[in-house]
Amino acid sequence: MARTVTDAIPDWTGDVAALRAVQADLAQRVVLRDDFARPLRTIAGFDVGFEDDGATTRAAAVLLDADTLEVIDQQVARLPTRMPYIPGFLSFRELPALLEALAMLQAAPDLAFIDGHGIAHPRRLGIAAHFGVDTGLPSIGVAKKILTGEARMALHEMRGAFTPLRSGKEQIGWLLRSKPGCLPLIVSPGHRVAMPSAPELVMRYVGKYRLPEPTRLADRLASRRGPRMRDVGSPDLFAGDDG
Numbered sequence: 110m111a112r113t114v115t116d117a118i119p120d121w122t123g124d125v126a127a128l129r130a131v132q133a134d135l136a137q138r139v140v141l142r143d144d145f146a147r148p149l150r151t152i153a154g155f156d157v158g159f160e161d162d163g164a165t166t167r168a169a170a171v172l173l174d175a176d177t178l179e180v181i182d183q184q185v186a187r188l189p190t191r192m193p194y195i196p197g198f199l200s201f202r203e204l205p206a207l208l209e210a211l212a213m214l215q216a217a218p219d220l221a222f223i224d225g226h227g228i229a230h231p232r233r234l235g236i237a238a239h240f241g242v243d244t245g246l247p248s249i250g251v252a253k254k255i256l257t258g259e260a261r262m263a264l265h266e267m268r269g270a271f272t273p274l275r276s277g278k279e280q281i282g283w284l285l286r287s288k289p290g291c292l293p294l295i296v297s298p299g300h301r302v303a304m305p306s307a308p309e310l311v312m313r314y315v316g317k318y319r320l321p322e323p324t325r326l327a328d329r330l331a332s333r334r335g336p337r338m339r340d341v342g343s344p345d346l347f348a349g350d351d352g
Contacts, residue, residue, distance in 0.1 A: 154323025241300020
């Protein structure tokens with residue numbers, strides 16, 4: 110069953126101030142403590158791409174066994190793109206399709222990994238935090254670039270090294286060296302995950318690639334890279350190297 114737009118995703122009217130007010134309200138609802146199933150049974154990766162020169166939002170969801178990383182289910186949701194890209198307000202553009210992809214999965218995950226930021230956002234409500242608050246699911250943001258904040262300590266080249274990302278005196282996330290020789294990931298809690306747990310949970314699912322498996326597979330499905338894929342398929346459809 111498809112998700113409908115909620116009060117956390119108001120209709121786009123061109124009023125950026127209204128979206129900013131929604132962000133401020135939702136950011137107050139973010140829970141920054143560990144509140145997820147232990148042991149984790151399932152995890153999922155979520156990412157968004159676009160089709161038809163940006164007119165269609167394509168959201169991918171990949172559900173995995175948390176122990177074996179076997180793909181249990183994968184789904185793609187396509188919706189008309191509802192608003193233009195506005196820096197800092199990405200979640201209002203992409204979240205409706207992500208919610209629909211989540212609803213298409215055979216089961217909700219114990220923990221969601223979202224391609225994007227959690228609280229490492231100017232108003233502490235990146236897409237992973239927005240997703241977590243709206244769905245109630247534990248979530249972590251795994252981004253490729255810093256949106257806000259700075260790291261004041263050099264990051265070691267060793268695999269698994271991490272250093273705090275801060276905005277003023279507040280820690281908002283981590284820079285995580287998931288693969289030596291590659292740029293670090295920006296990891297931040299989204300919802301129901303504590304700050305210290307976020308990098309450990311991401312590294313638990315990093316294999317030989319820079320990205321953790323949940324978002325790596327979702328990224329491939331959302332961007333339609335590699336072999337042609339059905340909306341629901343088998344794990345071997347993801348064969349290939351993301352670097």
